[in-house]
Amino acid sequence: MWKFKRPGDARPVFVIGSYRSATSALTWALGQHPNIFPIEETHFLYKLAVDLEYLYEIGAGQGPRSFLGSADYTRRHFRNHFGNACNALILGSRKRIVERSYAEALKNRQAHSPNIKLHRGWWQPKRRWIDGTPENSHYVLPLLRLFPHARFIHILRNPRSVATSLMHFSTMGAHDYTEKDAYETWSRLAYACALSEQALGATRIMRVLHEELVDAPQSTLARCLQFIGEKYRDDCLKPLKDKINSSRYDSAGDCSIAANIQSDAPWIRSAYELYKRLLEGRGAIDGNAAMARHELWHTTNEYSESLLPATNERLSKANNELERSTLELQCQLKRLSRPLTILDWGPQDIQAGASFNPQEDGSNAVWIKTLNAPWDTEVILDGVVLPTATHADGELVTANVPAFLTAAPRSLELVLRSQFYGEATASIYALILPSPIRDEEFPDPHSTPLVDEPSSDIASNIL
Incomplete structure (x- = not known):
């Protein structure tokens, strides 16, 4: 039987919770411990952790005829290999990160606080690492x-304090959240953390209130270190002396539950209802740990299912069909409410073989006053699609006319068409007039005219 290396040395700590809840401050504080290396937000770990389930599915789909099947790798073996690789990747980067940080500190000493350090001496082993990426909450x-x-540490902060900070995010160079987005962001992250607490228990996830970290930092950090199996060190207090990634604003106002749980805004009510039940110890959902585990599994599985090729193909087809239906309805509405219409056109004194409305390039052109001409409007003259331009919000269309169409006197059918919207105007007729007889010419009065006079029926169709 093959033996696989267990990830016994991989004992990371994840600080989870909503944005603006001091996840960074707690991460850096615990990262001052001699055995814990603080890292910047990863963002790739949670994605990899979810995608591994899908990757195993497609890798083992052929059973013994696949690599994973023939090697007898189970899901746990598969995960362990990647867990060990990620742990080695992060721990192996310590020297590179410290050297780069030290070089940057030498360039700008004022930008670096002595209270926040990656490494406080060669003697510190830093065998573990801590990640404070808020998205890990999900x-x-x-x-x-x-x-x-x-081990996971969930830091819970009052929703109004978080929302106010997010709504003043531009003071840190980011984009301000709207009030609705700010409260809903807090609710999503806080609910995800609370559901994991309820499902996995206090041995894997502990909760820290933001007020505890502010009012009693030493006892709070001691409790966190005890939870993750490390001895307390005073150095962990040092980062809390500095403000880390703080938004700037005057006051969050009344943050009490009583003042907000009856708010007119449903997103504020919803956030404070969740906050209240969490402070009362009722958990994210009604029910026991088994029910919470089922909900947590279902939430995670929904995301994994969305990665399957069959799911993506089905959703793509449904989306394409919906887009086609929407487009057809839009076109139909346009045709009914804003039909393409010809109001006037010119010049209407075009003479056979003569230049009319000359352009800079030497060509001749017609103009057509219109209503609701779409961007793809085409002028069709005697069945020939002319080079067309639509101007002025669909109120004017111009087109170049090739010389052969107006070389002889005749009546030409003119139509405007939009292929995108599937519409066309009724036909009108342009009459190409005979060239005038010059005075020096003396035609034979007994000869047959080259061109008949336009009939009254044709003339009546000319705009």
Whole structure:
């Protein structure tokens, strides 16, 4: 039986919670511990952790005829290999990150605080690492599958404080959230963390209130270190002396539950209802841990299912069909409410073989006053599609006319057409007049005219 290396040395710590909840501050504080290396937000770990489930499905889909099947790799073996690789990748980067940080500090000493350091001495082993990516809140279960010995610390902050900070995000060079988006963002992240707490238990996830970190930092950090199996160190207090990634604003106002839970805004009510039940210890959903685990699994599985080729193909087809139906309705509405219409045209004194409305390039052109001419309007003269331009919000169309169409006196059918909207105007007729007889010419009065006079029927169709 093959033996596989277990990820026993991979014991990362993940700080989870909503944006603007001091996830960065807590990450850097715990990262001052001699055995914990603080890293910048990863963003790729949670994606990898979820995608591994899908990758295993397609890799083992042929059973013994696939590599994973023939090697007898189970899901757990597959995850362990990638967990070990990620752990080695991060721990192997410590020296590179420290050297780069030190070089940047030498260039700008004022931008670096002595309270926040990656490494405080050669003697510090830094065998573990801590990641404070807020998005990890949604992927606790996949990350735990990737790192079975990981621990999670959920920092919970009052929703109004978080929302106010997000609504003043531009003071940090980011985009301000709307009030609705700010509260809904808090709700999504806080709910995901609370559901994981309820499903996985206090041995894997602990909760820290933001107020505890502010009012009693030493005891709070001691409790966090005890939870992850490390001894308390005073150095962990140092980053809390600095403001880390803080938005600037005067005051968040009244953050009490009583003042907000009856708000007229449904997103504020919803956030404070969740906040209240979490403070009361009721969990994210009504029910026991088994029900919470089922909900957590279902939420994670929904994302995994969305990665399957069959799912993507089905959704793509449905989306294309919906787009086609929507486009057809839009075209139909346009044809009914804003039909393509000819109001006037010119010049109407075109003489056979003569120049008319000359352009800079030497060609001749016609203009047509219109209503609702789409961008793809075409002028069709005697069945010939002319080079056409639409101007002035669909109120004018111009087209170059080749010389052969007006070389002889006759009546030409003129139509405007839009292929995109599937519409065309009724036909009108342009009369090409005979060339005038010059005075020096003396035609034979007994000869037959080259061109008959236009009939009254034809003349009546000319605009």
